[in-house]
Amino acid sequence: MTKGVAFRRKTMRDIAREARVSTATVSRVLNGSVPVNPETRKRVEQVVRKHHFVFDSLAGGLATRRSRLIGLIIPTLINSIYAAFAQASQAAAQSQRYTVLLGVSEFSPKQEERLIEQFIAHRVEALILTGADRPARTYQQMRRNQVPFIITWKSTGREDLPSVSFDNRLAAGQAMRFLFERGHRRIGLICGRTEVNDRARERREAYESMLKEHGLSLNPGLVHECDFEFEAGRRAMQKMLSRRAPPTAIFCANDIQAIGALTQCRAAGVRVPEEVSIIGFDDLPISTFVEPQLTTVNVPAAEMGRLAAESVIRHLATGAPLDSIILPTTLVIRSSAGALRSEAK
């Protein structure tokens, strides 16, 4: 702990010298790979413990070209659905002795690109990404550097873009079908910004194509794109409610906005689901703790995070191809959406 003097951690050389073996042997003991004489092993382990030797992953990684680092990039942590996802990824990585580099892109492709470059510089062995929407340049960057990546939150359906996800269109379809089956025709949409969020885009596409299927035309005044904030959902709802013919149902492509919408209805004295049905997406824990309880689409965020991490790690360990998995989603029927009332037609 001498200060002033440059501090030097114990290295394998120090351990080797004191245990009267070569660094190669110390390395073998530490990695437990090759057989080592039990006597020798014990001697080395003792010295390691005595000095609280900590392995240097930088040096190790440089020599083996394996950093035991995985990069995880998500658009935000504020929407807690991504937090659940990230936590599960981290836990899965951790359990396999991988360490997670965290990057939050804030929905910016520029920012994401910067993070990816930085992560590659740190020699991540793989990358877990959100969505598939990024410049070709970014994909080239990963391929050029031979960094395997897996896409989450969006099912790509492409061999060259392995993904662990659910199907946003199908999931959104589950919500829309529920509304149609209960007689709703004037249905509003509140969703994320489709120009920076391909998950929102797919959900919106499902909304639009379901309308078309039912012979309905798209009413732009019934569609609101906004940020992942309760307040944004509230304002969107406010606009919808102030129309001469307000929608009888709203599909909110995430629960945050759905709860904002719900709140606005309460504030405006509009009863849910009697006067307007609201259906969400994500099934956040909070969604059973609002009044009325939110009918919503459950997405397997934690499972997706875990599977994505496990998939890349298996790929790294065994060379097995990266998975392309489509996870199921389920509509969770609670109280915020119901049948169309005749008087509301």
Place this chain on the structure above:
Amino acid sequence: MTKGVAFRRKTMRDIAREARVSTATVSRVLNGSVPVNPETRKRVEQVVRKHHFVFDSLAGGLATRRSRLIGLIIPTLINSIYAAFAQASQAAAQSQRYTVLLGVSEFSPKQEERLIEQFIAHRVEALILTGADRPARTYQQMRRNQVPFIITWKSTGREDLPSVSFDNRLAAGQAMRFLFERGHRRIGLICGRTEVNDRARERREAYESMLKEHGLSLNPGLVHECDFEFEAGRRAMQKMLSRRAPPTAIFCANDIQAIGALTQCRAAGVRVPEEVSIIGFDDLPISTFVEPQLTTVNVPAAEMGRLAAESVIRHLATGAPLDSIILPTTLVIRSSAGALRSEAK
């Protein structure tokens, strides 16, 4: 992109050869530290760009002993107050070209210790930790390896444990004072598990000492420790309400549990704040989107995250001592807490 054949990224040697300079010069160009002939610089930069050269931080870190890695350890991401904190830390680190290693300890000191050891192996330059409650061994581990660390979410008041935080006791006191001033005396507490969470412990201590200050004795039946889940808060409230003399006010040491409690009141037909006042802690975005809106203590989670990251980075860059900052908290008065009604006495 030859496959089968071991893939080799371009190295500075490759760049150097092609630009007809030494690797030293490439290094100088890349770091822009020492002056380099503009001609030479241009030539090098051109080759760098041509091959999309990516710097190897592992090798660089090994040579300089500076990894540009910062470790961030939090107990959970599920409680979105920590997510906001983590996101702000990450952003601040990112803006200074640092990369964040994420660790989620799940309130386990063992798990945290493992993460810290792993992070030290990756040669993090500093650590941002949550709370101060960990075995001496863990602190020794950090000091032995000369890894500076800063504590958040808890103000240590100790020179040797720099912290960027608010004061949990004062903050909890703000909530309790509000209740006392409005006549409440039978006050319940719902909080996190104090044996694994020193923030919850300090808040509980504030609760207890405020009672004492007012000549009140602690009623164990009025105190519930539970997990950070809405449902846990709900159940705790249920128990309180079923008492022969239910509390007239509840202090919930986090908003998650407060919202659970609020929901239980609604379910039980107990009016808030008329029959029971509820006051939360954290001021999550959701707290204005519940009914009634939650009176709560605002904590500067994002600012704390940013300041903690900035502090360690400044320390690393300039040698300036780590900050010990106490951030203010504010009681946000909304609708869930009010004056004691005589009939409820």
Place this chain on the structure above:
DNA sequence: GTGAAAGCGCTAACAA
């Protein structure tokens, strides 16, 4: 302003 060369702390042939 630039290059040569010796490391940083580890691993992995290859020999012994």
Place this chain on the structure above:
DNA sequence: TTGTTAGCGCTTTCAC
């Protein structure tokens, strides 16, 4: 089973 010896890709004196 163990040691020797080159590196891994970068930085950094020290000369020139």
